[in-house]
Amino acid sequence: MNRLLPTVSLCIGMILPASVIQAAVDYETEIKPLLRQHCISCHGVAKQEAELRLDAGVLILEGGSKPVVIPGNSEESELFQRISSGDKSVRMPPEGSPLTTREIELLKNWIEAGAVFPAEEVFSRSPHEHWAFQPISNPELPEINCNEWSQNPIDRFVYAKYQAEGIEPSDRASSSVLLRRVHLDLTGLPPTIQEQDQFAEKADLNKVISELLSRPEYGERWARHWLDVVRYADTNGYERDAEKPFVWRYRDYAIKSLNDDKPFDQFVLEQLAGDELPDRTLETMIATGYLRLGHWADEPADPKTDRYDQLDDIISTTGQAFLGLTIGCARCHDHKFEPISSKDYYSFLAVFNPLERPREGRTEKTVNFEGTEVYAWNETSPAPNPTFLLKRGSPSNLGEQVEPAVPGVLVDQQPEFPSAGDETCRRRLGLANWMISQENPLTARVIVNRVWQQHFGEGIVSTANDFGVMGAAPSNPELLDWLSYWFIHDADWSLKKLHALMLSSRSWQSLKSPTSINRYRRLEVEAIRDSMLFVSGSLNPKRFGPGVKPPIPLAAIEANTDKGSVWQVSEPEETMRRSIYVLIKRGLIVPMFESLDLADTVSSCPKRQITTIAPQALTMFNGQLTQQLASSFAERLRAEAGSDPARQIQLAWQLSLSHHPSDSELEQMTQFLEKESLEELCRVIFNLNEFYYPE
Ligand code: HEC
Numbered sequence: 215m216n217r218l219l220p221t222v223s224l225c226i227g228m229i230l231p232a233s234v235i236q237a238a239v240d241y242e243t244e245i246k247p248l249l250r251q252h253c254i255s256c257h258g259v260a261k262q263e264a265e266l267r268l269d270a271g272v273l274i275l276e277g278g279s280k281p282v283v284i285p286g287n288s289e290e291s292e293l294f295q296r297i298s299s300g301d302k303s304v305r306m307p308p309e310g311s312p313l314t315t316r317e318i319e320l321l322k323n324w325i326e327a328g329a330v331f332p333a334e335e336v337f338s339r340s341p342h343e344h345w346a347f348q349p350i351s352n353p354e355l356p357e358i359n360c361n362e363w364s365q366n367p368i369d370r371f372v373y374a375k376y377q378a379e380g381i382e383p384s385d386r387a388s389s390s391v392l393l394r395r396v397h398l399d400l401t402g403l404p405p406t407i408q409e410q411d412q413f414a415e416k417a418d419l420n421k422v423i424s425e426l427l428s429r430p431e432y433g434e435r436w437a438r439h440w441l442d443v444v445r446y447a448d449t450n451g452y453e454r455d456a457e458k459p460f461v462w463r464y465r466d467y468a469i470k471s472l473n474d475d476k477p478f479d480q481f482v483l484e485q486l487a488g489d490e491l492p493d494r495t496l497e498t499m500i501a502t503g504y505l506r507l508g509h510w511a512d513e514p515a516d517p518k519t520d521r522y523d524q525l526d527d528i529i530s531t532t533g534q535a536f537l538g539l540t541i542g543c544a545r546c547h548d549h550k551f552e553p554i555s556s557k558d559y560y561s562f563l564a565v566f567n568p569l570e571r572p573r574e575g576r577t578e579k580t581v582n583f584e585g586t587e588v589y590a591w592n593e594t595s596p597a598p599n600p601t602f603l604l605k606r607g608s609p610s611n612l613g614e615q616v617e618p619a620v621p622g623v624l625v626d627q628q629p630e631f632p633s634a635g636d637e638t639c640r641r642r643l644g645l646a647n648w649m650i651s652q653e654n655p656l657t658a659r660v661i662v663n664r665v666w667q668q669h670f671g672e673g674i675v676s677t678a679n680d681f682g683v684m685g686a687a688p689s690n691p692e693l694l695d696w697l698s699y700w701f702i703h704d705a706d707w708s709l710k711k712l713h714a715l716m717l718s719s720r721s722w723q724s725l726k727s728p729t730s731i732n733r734y735r736r737l738e739v740e741a742i743r744d745s746m747l748f749v750s751g752s753l754n755p756k757r758f759g760p761g762v763k764p765p766i767p768l769a770a771i772e773a774n775t776d777k778g779s780v781w782q783v784s785e786p787e788e789t790m791r792r793s794i795y796v797l798i799k800r801g802l803i804v805p806m807f808e809s810l811d812l813a814d815t816v817s818s819c820p821k822r823q824i825t826t827i828a829p830q831a832l833t834m835f836n837g838q839l840t841q842q843l844a845s846s847f848a849e850r851l852r853a854e855a856g857s858d859p860a861r862q863i864q865l866a867w868q869l870s871l872s873h874h875p876s877d878s879e880l881e882q883m884t885q886f887l888e889k890e891s892l893e894e895l896c897r898v899i900f901n902l903n904e905f906y907y908p909e
């Protein structure tokens with residue numbers, strides 16, 4: 215066989231030269247995911263059986279004690295021999311089912327075609343070298359030769375990257391597009407006609423940005439993003455799915471904190487240890503409701519395991535939400551992919567282990583300080599019981615005793631935990647203080663990236679909850695570090711300053727996003743519903759308080775044994791409030807929210823999914839809310855534009871889509887109104903693609 219021009223027979227019987235095969239097997243999209251899925255739990259950065267790593271092209275070629283891949287020669291390559299062997303004692307992977315014929319073919323073809331991989335592949339020799347575990351650097355701003363892009367630091371990094379990659383920057387979006395974008399982005403509501411007119415007269419975007427940031431609607435929009443991350447819901451889930459008493463105070467706390475521009479480091483402290491702060495207040499106590507947002511059964515079959523399940527909920531969420539780490543994977547075995555051991559997991563658990571969930575039988579109790587009921591866990595003694603490592607995650611299989619600690623890979627030296635206070639052991643305070651300290655490189659990077667993701671469609675790190683070795687590499691590491699450093703040192707952890715910096719950049723004002731091919735993500739269901747309420751003139755601006763139950767279709771509760779009481783609809787005007795106030799019942803999500811991709815309510819959600827499914831059309835076209843709001847919208851149009859169809863269409867377009875209709879739109883809609891009612895037109899508008907997208 216000609217080694218220089220290896221051949222392979224395809225099912226169609228043609229013989230193709232290697233160059234074609236090479237094009238057909240792509241390392242990044244085919245080989246790497248395959249090895250990730252089947253091999254790197256044992257041959258990756260966390261663990262290297264036979265001293266072999268298969269998580270980067272260079273490392274694959276280096277092999278273990280000997281080379282395992284000989285480019286161009288699969289038969290002689292040990293890697294190929296191992297995956298294709300019929301001998302179970304030799305075959306890789308050693309456990310579970312062997313690779314499929316197709317997977318074996320892929321690896322064979324890749325080797326035959328020369329085992330090519332991209333030269334710039336990023337990987338770490340040791341877990342300690344992983345980029346996200348390094349201190350946050352303060353990179354120099356790149357020098358660029360473009361005046362328009364050199365005003366804002368973000369743009370200098372973005373433009374420098376464009377130049378390096380030969381990418382043509384996209385045009386600035388039109389001012390009417392920008393106005394709609396900034397309103398929806400910051401408040402989740404479109405601009406009013408008056409705001410559109412003012413902006414058309416004088417397009418001062420920075421002024422609009424700061425004005426919107428000072429509106430209460432900003433907190434109502436952005437708190438929802440945070441609620442996604444902390445798995446917020448109003449009920450416990452499982453069989454009984456009981457309501458969590460007063461949990462909405464935590465939701466309101468999040469809204470108020472954002473509106474007050476509470477520094478993010480303080481926000482972290484309060485949620486993890488608000489009860490342990492020397493200057494604690496009712497507000498910081500409410501903040502610790504964060505710890506109790508999880509789901510659980512009221513009458514668990516196995517209380518011991520249940521206890522650890524609930525601690526796991528806190529540990530897993532805290533790891534992902536604040537650190538971007540999947541610590542939860544180390545509960546039953548050392549993390550297979552990340553440098554996090556089971557001992558790390560249980561040392562982290564020791565921080566939260568002193569917490570108790572106040573209850574009597576299956577009745578949830580609240581903590582009562584100064585006459586206000588607070589929904590939180592509490593510590594009943596400053597001297598907690600010892601914590602043990604649980605072998606294989608089993609509560610009946612105790613290993614060594616562990617002390618509170620943060621994951622070892624993140625620190626050279628463990629932070630010092632404060633000594634116990636009068637009421638609590640103050641371990642959470644120790645953890646929270648470390649989290650917001652300069653010693654920890656993750657908290658600032660993770661939140662800065664979340665804010666970027668929301669504004670630009672995709673994060674600089676596309677896996678917002680995973681900054682570990684298995685997470686995505688940052689698309690612009692210098693920019694992420696510059697922003698994180700700036701956020702801590704210049705902005706004093708102010709999210710509003712961070713928003714203003716991002717939104718005033720040319721990068722954000724461009725037609726395209728620098729990190730996402732698809733900037734124009736569909737609006738979240740909350741923003742869609744709130745926009746419908748807003749443009750139809752039906753929005754009830756009332757803020758805060760217990761969750762609201764809007765009407766839902768009978769079909770949604772028909773199967774419930776207690777269908778008479780499971781969902782008692784609120785007063786009509788209450789149901790017209792913003793979506794963040796709608797009750798999230800884990801076992802019965804409002805169908806409109808469910809079909810339009812509400813966040814998972816069980817675990818931390820880094821990014822909303824965007825699905826396109828049939829029930830969306832049914833809800834949005836025939837749903838009761840659409841019908842009702844379409845008729846309110848029509849009434850409003852008649853009241854404000856009179857009976858002239860052209861004026862009605864003009865007004866409808868401006869209110870709902872933030873621009874005038876084009877001539878052809880006007881003509882089409884005028885024809886539509888000759889046959890159909892104004893209500894029908896409004897229903898159509900609520901179903902336009904344009905209504906669902908910020909632009
Ligand atoms: C559950 C752990 C595990 C998984 C998963 C696993 N391996 Fe291994 N691998 C081992 C162990 C243990 C050895 C050393 C013992 C041996 O040689 O059989 C080894 C050895 C090897 C060797 C020989 C290295 C040398 O220098 O002798 C190759 C090649 C190899 N594995 C490839 C793979 C490939 C390819 C995959 C995925 C398809 C894979 N392994 C998945 C555990 C694993």
Ligand code: HEC
Nearest residue numbers: 252255256309540542543544545546547549550551606607
């Ligand atoms: C509730 C216990 C538990 C948790 C939590 C858990 N695992 Fe496992 N996992 C197991 C058990 C049991 C096995 C099989 C025995 C073994 O390999 O230790 C296993 C095996 C694996 C294997 C295959 C074995 C190998 O070496 O290739 C991988 C990969 C893995 N787990 C990854 C994960 C990841 C990633 C997470 C977090 C998302 C996770 N596990 C969380 C219990 C758990």
